[in-house]
Amino acid sequence: MALAWTDSLNNIDWAELSALYQAAGMGLKQPDDLATAFANSRYRCFVFEAGQLIGAGRALADGVDCSYLCDIAVRPADQGRGLGRQIVGRLVDCSRQYRKIILYAVPGKEDFYGQFGFRRMSTAMAIFENPADAEARGLLR
Template identity: 60%
Template sequence: MSLVWSDSIDNFNWDELAALYHAAPLGNKNPADLKTAFGNSMFRCFVYDGGALVGVGRVLADGVDCAYLCDVALLPSHQGTGLGQQIVARLVELSRGHKKIILYAVPGKEPFYRRFGFWRMRTAMAIFADQPLAAQRGYVDET
């Protein structure tokens, strides 16, 4: 594996990123929406293997108080190789200095994030665009 790391969105292929999220599988994301989301993120991480995008992650942050690590995804061919750990470690390191670093994990992936020092929050709440689907997927409880 000959990996190239980047944080640049100059001349970026947003369709390739949408395809990565679909393959990961983390759902169908609109390329234009991804461009907005990554463009508004303080930190981002893109990993290429042989010129192809294989891994990604980003952090929304205010520079002082709160950083939110989100949208970490890998092509299935690169899952289980340690690359996801490297992406998360890089994003956590970039976020150091914030008073808190927050994320929400796909249900069942919490042990992966515990290795980086993340603890379960007791007070986190969310409003999703599709609340019933979020509940069905295990992200929120109705009560």
């Protein structure tokens, strides 16, 4: 079946995207929050098969210095097909003119992102809404 790729927000079912993130183990992201986050992102990538959303990702960017890739997910049944690689590749290509491209990875995915040239930062820090949960998920030390 042919894949349909788009960066358009038109016709995105935000509840379907929320379900995709939950199925991919990225927690509960409310549909309204996703609509806001994707609308405020400079770059977006959605992939559909037979009219069903099977992958997505986005990048926040300031226009000059930094692009931050985030919320990259592929439906579990479709993982292993290279879709995640293609989503990241598209977002990296959109971000090539920036001085730095940043992302933070789910623990264990560092090698996947390393193939695009991402390297571990020694100075990255974060403030999480729920630091205990972030620690439990391996995102904070």
